[in-house]
Structures are given as C-alpha cells and as structure tokens.
Amino acid sequence: MSDKQMKARFTLAHPGFTLDVDLQLPGRGVSALFGHSGSGKTTLLRCVAGLERPASGYLQINDETWQDSANGIWLPAHRRPVGYVFQDANLFPHLSVRRNLEFGLKRIAKTARRVPFEQAVELLGISHLLERLPDRLSGGERQRVGMARALLTSPRLLLMDEPLAALDLKRKGEVLPYLERLHDELDIPILYVSHAPDEVARLADHLVVLDEGRVTASGPLKETLIRSDLPFIFEDDAEAVIEGQVERHDAHYDLLDIRLPGSTACLRLAHAPLPAGRRVRIKIKARDVSLSLEQARDSSVLNLLPATVERWFDLPNPAHCLVELQLGDQRIIARITRYSFDGLNIRSGQPLWVQVKSVSLLAS
Numbered sequence: 001m002s003d004k005q006m007k008a009r010f011t012l013a014h015p016g017f018t019l020d021v022d023l024q025l026p027g028r029g030v031s032a033l034f035g036h037s038g039s040g041k042t043t044l045l046r047c048v049a050g051l052e053r054p055a056s057g058y059l060q061i062n063d064e065t066w067q068d069s070a071n072g073i074w075l076p077a078h079r080r081p082v083g084y085v086f087q088d089a090n091l092f093p094h095l096s097v098r099r100n101l102e103f104g105l106k107r108i109a110k111t112a113r114r115v116p117f118e119q120a121v122e123l124l125g126i127s128h129l130l131e132r133l134p135d136r137l138s139g140g141e142r143q144r145v146g147m148a149r150a151l152l153t154s155p156r157l158l159l160m161d162e163p164l165a166a167l168d169l170k171r172k173g174e175v176l177p178y179l180e181r182l183h184d185e186l187d188i189p190i191l192y193v194s195h196a197p198d199e200v201a202r203l204a205d206h207l208v209v210l211d212e213g214r215v216t217a218s219g220p221l222k223e224t225l226i227r228s229d230l231p232f233i234f235e236d237d238a239e240a241v242i243e244g245q246v247e248r249h250d251a252h253y254d255l256l257d258i259r260l261p262g263s264t265a266c267l268r269l270a271h272a273p274l275p276a277g278r279r280v281r282i283k284i285k286a287r288d289v290s291l292s293l294e295q296a297r298d299s300s301v302l303n304l305l306p307a308t309v310e311r312w313f314d315l316p317n318p319a320h321c322l323v324e325l326q327l328g329d330q331r332i333i334a335r336i337t338r339y340s341f342d343g344l345n346i347r348s349g350q351p352l353w354v355q356v357k358s359v360s361l362l363a364s
C-alpha cells in the first residue's frame with residue numbers, strides 16, 4: 001500500500017454554525033462522514049468541492065494541493081476534478097441515458113479522460129439502459145446512471161452525499177453492490193456521507209464522526225465502530241466489522257470457511273461459493289456473540305472460536321454489559337448479561353470461547 005493521503009482543514013462560519021475540522025484521511029477507499037442532521041457533513045463536502053470558500057482552508061488530495069489559504073492557493077469549483085453524487089441523480093430529463101453520460105464525458109479533454117465510457121457503463125451495469133429516458137428508470141437505476149456520469153468526469157475524488165437516502169430498502173440493496181464495485185475496482189477515493197450505520201459498516205474503510213461542525217472521531221472503520229467513547233456500541237444493533245479470506249467452500253453443506261488473520265480458527269457461514277483467497281468483510285452483532293469458558297462440543301452453533309478478553313463496558317441497560325474480545329488480530333464485541341459476566345468471572349487477558357450465532361458477509 002502506498003501512503004496516499006487526503007488532508008482537509010477548514011474553518012468556516014455561518015450564522016449559528018461553525019465548521020472547524022482538521023482531517024487526515026486515506027487517499028484511497030471509502031471514508032464515511034457520519035453524524036446527526038446539521039452536524040456539518042454536507043458543508044464539509046461543499047468545502048472540499050470548492051463550493052464554499054472558508055476564511056481558512058487547506059486541502060490536499062494525494063499529491064495535489066487544491067487549496068491553501070496561507071499561500072494564496074485556491075482551485076475554483078469548476079477546476080476541481082471531483083465527481084458529485086447526490087440523493088437525486090439530477091439527470092437531464094430530455095436526454096437519453098447515453099446522452100446524459102456523454103454530457104459528463106465531453107467536459108473532459110480526450111487526453112485527460114481516466115475512465116473510459118465502456119468501463120463506467122460496465123461497472124454500474126447500465127449498458128441495457130443507454131437508450132432510455134430518465135423517467136423510464138427506477139430510482140436505483142437513476143442513481144447508477146448518476147454515478148456513471150460522475151465517473152466519466154475523470155474525478156480524482158468522488159463525493160457522495162447520501163446517494164441511497166431516497167431509495168427504499170429493496171432499491172438500496174440493488175445499488176449497494178455497485179458501490180462496492182467502485183470501491184474495489186477503481187483507485188478513486190470516495191467521501192461518503194451517510195446517516196445509516198449499516199451502509200457505513202458495509203462500505204467504509206475509514207469513519208469520520210462529526211458533531212456540531214467538529215470531528216469527534218476519525219479512524220479506521222473496524223476500530224472506530226467499537227470505540228467506547230462513541231455511540232455506536234451502545235446501540236441495540238452494536239456490531240463489529242472484521243475481515244478475512246475465503247479458505248474453501250463446502251459444497252455438500254453449502255458453507256464457506258473464512259480464515260481470520262492471526263487466528264487458527266475459521267468462521268463458517270452459509271453462503272454460495274466464492275473463490276479461495278477472496279478477501280471479505282464480515283459483520284458480527286454484539287448480541288449474537290456468547291461466551292463460554294470451555295469449548296462446547298455439543299452445540300449447533302457453527303462458530304466456536306478461541307478469543308481473549310480485552311476489556312468491558314457497562315451499558316445504559318444495567319442488566320447487560322459489553323465485552324471486547326481479541327479474535328486473532330481483530331476485535332469483536334459480545335453483549336452479555338451482568339449475571340453471566342459475574343458467573344464467568346470475566347477479567348482482562350482471560351482466554352475463553354466465543355460462540356457466534358449469526359455472521360453476515362458484507363462485501364466481497
């Protein structure tokens with residue numbers, strides 16, 4: 001991995017709201033901006049796009065400086081190579097999908113084009129829609145066309161402002177795999193605004209949490225989701241995201257074995273075959289993890305894995321607590337009753353067995 005980076009420092013005052021951020025983000029993959037309504041997510045994207053001009057600002061995207069107020073550098077919005085995807089794809093209603101896409105493409109000199117038309121169309125799976133007018137597309141299809149159009153502007157950065165927010169659950173499910181493809185197959189960093197923890201868990205590599213215009217957390221997704229000073233782990237749906245590599249597929253039982261880095265054990269889950277060696281992202285909810293001191297040999301639970309207790313936290317509900325566990329090189333969390341916690345005499349550094357009742361594959 002190279003040390004590609006984005007640096008964004010902005011101080012911008014609106015009446016009643018100040019954005020004051022200083023971020024260092026990976027220069028590849030998806031960085032999610034998460035926060036309550038009004039926390040400043042869109043304002044931050046607008047600063048990055050050059051649509052706001054803060055009194056003090058610095059923006060570096062990999063090896064390019066787009067803005068440096070201390071040195072009089074300011075790249076205006078129309079010269080910033082960003083692709084913007086909004087909640088609504090905003091396609092020209094009188095132009096076919098093909099002409100909408102060509103509109104984005106024509107703005108870029110042939111020699112500067114980084115994403116060929118065919119690649120964008122193939123990545124978003126829209127070749128069969130090219131001759132249609134936008135009003136003959138579903139919401140999900142419109143968003144995919146909007147994303148292809150953004151790619152065809154040859155961006156060095158994609159800005160996505162809640163691109164799935166206007167879609168129902170089914171349409172969201174249709175678009176998410178395409179977003180994953182953009183993430184996996186293109187070397188263009190994405191800043192992704194979302195309210196939905198599920199989307200963030202599935203897509204993001206890095207998580208930024210904003211509150212009242214300030215950054216309250218910024219770090220790799222896996223670590224940030226389970227930080228005890230952030231609200232995520234106190235949710236009913238608290239979860240950890242870990243990564244692994246497909247080891248094998250058991251065709252007889254239709255089970256996939258996933259090797260976890262640093263662990264001797266594999267996770268098993270019901271899933272169609274995937275090629276050995278494929279890296280996958282897995283979500284484990286805290287409430288689906290139980291703990292035992294011995295390796296249960298007569299359980300129907302597929303996943304019984306050795307782990308070590310790191311630490312624990314109280315929860316607002318006094319009947320429960322959360323235990324953070326080291327599983328190979330990664331961390332997961334278990335929500336158990338305080339009764340069980342005392343009964344098992346949990347202490348930090350303790351080796352024990354985790355039983356994981358349900359595991360979901362998020363991305364491959």
Ligand SMILES: Nc1ncnc2c1ncn2[C@@H]1O[C@H](COP(=O)(O)OP(=O)(O)OP(=O)(O)O)[C@@H](O)[C@H]1O
Pocket residue numbers: 014015017035036037038039040041042043044
């Ligand atoms: N041009 C402006 N003038 C004055 N206030 C503004 C302006 N633009 C944004 N704000 C204020 O800045 C704050 C942050 O807005 P912003 O849209 O960035 O939040 P957000 O986190 O994206 O919210 P949401 O999730 O609801 O889209 C809000 O209080 C908003 O009213």
